[in-house]
Amino acid sequence: MPDSFADLIRRSVGARLLVGLLVCVMLVGLDIGYRQGVTPVARAGWPGSEKESAGRAIGALVPAGRGHIPMPLDTPAAHASNLLAMPVTHSAAMMAFWFAGARESAPDVQIAASRFDRTTQQWSQARWVVNRHALAEPLGFGVRRLGNPVAWLDPQGRIHLFVVATGWGGWAAARVVHLRQHDQDADFANLSFDVVRVLPLSWLWNTSFLVRTAPLPLQDGGMVLPVHFELGIKYPVALRFDAGGEFKGMVRISSRKHLLQPTLLMASESHWLALMRDHSPVGKVAAAHTTDGGQHWSDLPDLALDNPDSSVAGVAVAPGKMFLAHNSSPHGRHVLALSASVDGPKWALAQGLEKGVAGAEYSYPALAWSEDRLWVTYTDHRQRIAWQRFSLAAAAR
Amino acid sequence: MDLSALLQSLVSMDNPVLPSLSVTRIALPLAWAVLLGCAALGLAGRWSRPYRWGLCAGVMGWTLLAGALSPAHWLGLAFQSPSAMIVFMGLGWLAGQGCRTRGAAVPVRVEPVVNRVILAGVLLGWVLLLDTLAWWPVSVYAWGFSASAVGVVAGLVVLFWAVSGSAGLSSSPGQPAVLLPLCVLLFFVLTRLPTGNVWDALLDPWLWVALQGHWLFSAVRRRWAGRVPPATRA
Numbered sequence: 291m292p293d294s295f296a297d298l299i300r301r302s303v304g305a306r307l308l309v310g311l312l313v314c315v316m317l318v319g320l321d322i323g324y325r326q327g328v329t330p331v332a333r334a335g336w337p338g339s340e341k342e343s344a345g346r347a348i349g350a351l352v353p354a355g356r357g358h359i360p361m362p363l364d365t366p367a368a369h370a371s372n373l374l375a376m377p378v379t380h381s382a383a384m385m386a387f388w389f390a391g392a393r394e395s396a397p398d399v400q401i402a403a404s405r406f407d408r409t410t411q412q413w414s415q416a417r418w419v420v421n422r423h424a425l426a427e428p429l430g431f432g433v434r435r436l437g438n439p440v441a442w443l444d445p446q447g448r449i450h451l452f453v454v455a456t457g458w459g460g461w462a463a464a465r466v467v468h469l470r471q472h473d474q475d476a477d478f479a480n481l482s483f484d485v486v487r488v489l490p491l492s493w494l495w496n497t498s499f500l501v502r503t504a505p506l507p508l509q510d511g512g513m514v515l516p517v518h519f520e521l522g523i524k525y526p527v528a529l530r531f532d533a534g535g536e537f538k539g540m541v542r543i544s545s546r547k548h549l550l551q552p553t554l555l556m557a558s559e560s561h562w563l564a565l566m567r568d569h570s571p572v573g574k575v576a577a578a579h580t581t582d583g584g585q586h587w588s589d590l591p592d593l594a595l596d597n598p599d600s601s602v603a604g605v606a607v608a609p610g611k612m613f614l615a616h617n618s619s620p621h622g623r624h625v626l627a628l629s630a631s632v633d634g635p636k637w638a639l640a641q642g643l644e645k646g647v648a649g650a651e652y653s654y655p656a657l658a659w660s661e662d663r664l665w666v667t668y669t670d671h672r673q674r675i676a677w678q679r680f681s682l683a684a685a686a687r
Numbered sequence: 688m689d690l691s692a693l694l695q696s697l698v699s700m701d702n703p704v705l706p707s708l709s710v711t712r713i714a715l716p717l718a719w720a721v722l723l724g725c726a727a728l729g730l731a732g733r734w735s736r737p738y739r740w741g742l743c744a745g746v747m748g749w750t751l752l753a754g755a756l757s758p759a760h761w762l763g764l765a766f767q768s769p770s771a772m773i774v775f776m777g778l779g780w781l782a783g784q785g786c787r788t789r790g791a792a793v794p795v796r797v798e799p800v801v802n803r804v805i806l807a808g809v810l811l812g813w814v815l816l817l818d819t820l821a822w823w824p825v826s827v828y829a830w831g832f833s834a835s836a837v838g839v840v841a842g843l844v845v846l847f848w849a850v851s852g853s854a855g856l857s858s859s860p861g862q863p864a865v866l867l868p869l870c871v872l873l874f875f876v877l878t879r880l881p882t883g884n885v886w887d888a889l890l891d892p893w894l895w896v897a898l899q900g901h902w903l904f905s906a907v908r909r910r911w912a913g914r915v916p917p918a919t920r921a
Contacts, residue, residue: 303849310842318834328695430713431764539832541826
């Protein structure tokens with residue numbers, strides 16, 4: 291019988307096709323068996339309660355504090371901060387993460403963190419939370435440089451950090467490493483992270499993807515993390531994660547090859563805007579949008595806002611209330627401002643943040659909305675992280 | 688799971704399965720150990736058997752060391768993990784070398800069907816490279832996280848096997864050339880190594896470069912053989 295079967299396979303295309311089909315069905319069936327089922331369509335969620343500010347017309351931003359976040363001792367350089375709003379029950383109102391060291395891309399660069407205490411209304415002394423040597427052991431391979439931390443709080447109250455970790459070749463060889471808080475009950479002095487994985491984002495040795503701006507929270511507890519590719523050309527991508535922090539796929543945001551560091555703003559639960567840094571000579575804040583919860587994106591006309599090839603940060607706090615922190619001068623990063631919009635395409639200056647002389651640098655802003663207050667951090671001359679906080683005044687009737 | 692859910696699961700690109708860190712932590716040095724062992728064995732081709740295999744084992748052991756002393760620490764930093772395909776090819780080559788050492792004949796002539804498989808690998812690499820540079824309207828790499836990508840690759844491999852016939856596949860390298868992608872797919876489905884993306888399991892950039900080199904060399908050799916008159920050929 292085996293000889294007859296083997297002869298049949300050898301002689302008959304139909305028999306080979308049938309056997310081949312069975313093999314395919316077996317493989318695919320086995321594959322589907324490992325999967326968790328289809329992820330529901332993403333629906334974005336407003337930060338905080340929509341009711342908190344929906345009834346109030348947007349008025350002036352009222353300053354409610356500013357200064358510099360304390361740096362780790364003997365650390366001359368700092369850059370690329372990111373903010374994480376903490377729950378109302380937490381002793382900290384806000385946490386900030388940034389990279390610091392001798393200089394950008396120095397071998398001693400680590401990820402620093404500080405917390406804004408509700409009681410003292412002060413930022414804590416910064417401490418180191420991630421270094422490249424501690425990443426190497428769990429990963430099983432070396433990490434050359436670190437940068438650009440982005441934080442997210444999952445529904446279980448665990449902090450997730452996404453950090454740029456490079457191989458050989460500088461930022462062009464960057465990868466995104468996902469870490470998760472080791473003990474969610476640990477206090478700030480004992481805050482530490484475990485490596486989850488390096489995110490698989492590229493066939494080319496998994497290189498050239500970076501993270502920079504804050505994730506967009508979703509109603510299912512997950513989030514969408516904006517990243518970008520940067521090897522010669524630059525293009526933005528959105529990564530989806532579920533409530534447990536598990537990777538759920540990637541979608542390209544724009545087909546243009548000169549856009550990076552997208553920031554995501556919610557116009558409605560399935561209509562999102564991506565505003566992006568423009569590396570081209572055009573020098574305007576670029577835009578794209580999705581109307582189906584991130585499944586498909588399409589380009590929009592550039593905004594009227596100037597963009598001197600610098601990072602932007604946006605947040606939508608309620609319907610018709612969007613804010614964007616950006617360098618508003620076309621000539622450099624010496625002017626930093628906050629603009630506001632009700633619809634996304636049209637923006638107006640809401641608040642100046644910094645105005646320096648030519649050559650000064652106030653850049654890489656981060657925005658967060660928490661308990662009716664808008665928080666901003668940004669790099670101050672690559673040496674310190676500055677912060678400002680605003681309340682929304684009720685509009686005059 | 689009903690039919691509708693099954694079909695949705697098949698085509699969905701947002702339900703990837705990624706290997707855990709504990710699995711990749713073990714797999715990465717093992718994969719590099721196999722490749723470096725092959726390289727050592729190949730480079731020591733003229734040595735006597737015990738020394739060749741001793742060098743191979745030594746290099747593999749060195750690669751399996753933890754930390755910066757291991758070549759895997761630096762190779763992983765630069766190139767992450769090699770594909771499952773090249774690791775399987777390496778293991779197959781090591782097994783073949785073992786047979787050869789014991790006096791058994793190992794076929795070395797490359798069949799036309801193998802050249803077609805190599806060409807498929809070359810084309811796939813170009814598709815993936817241009818996808819990395821955002822040439823295509825949809826992301827091919829993102830598709831590699833889905834069950835449908837596994838199905839399409841498996842379908843193409845079995846279709847190739849079915850229409851090629853068994854004439855070229857009986858006892859030559861042609862048969863492994865067809866079975867190998869299916870074995871890699873099965874390994875990928877069971878382990879999700881190296882990354883959870885089927886393209887990373889099937890092809891890595893260095894393997895692609897090697898396939899291109901081999902295909903170009905073979906093409907030039909065939910063209911040259913066609914130009915040289917029979918009387919002047921060796």
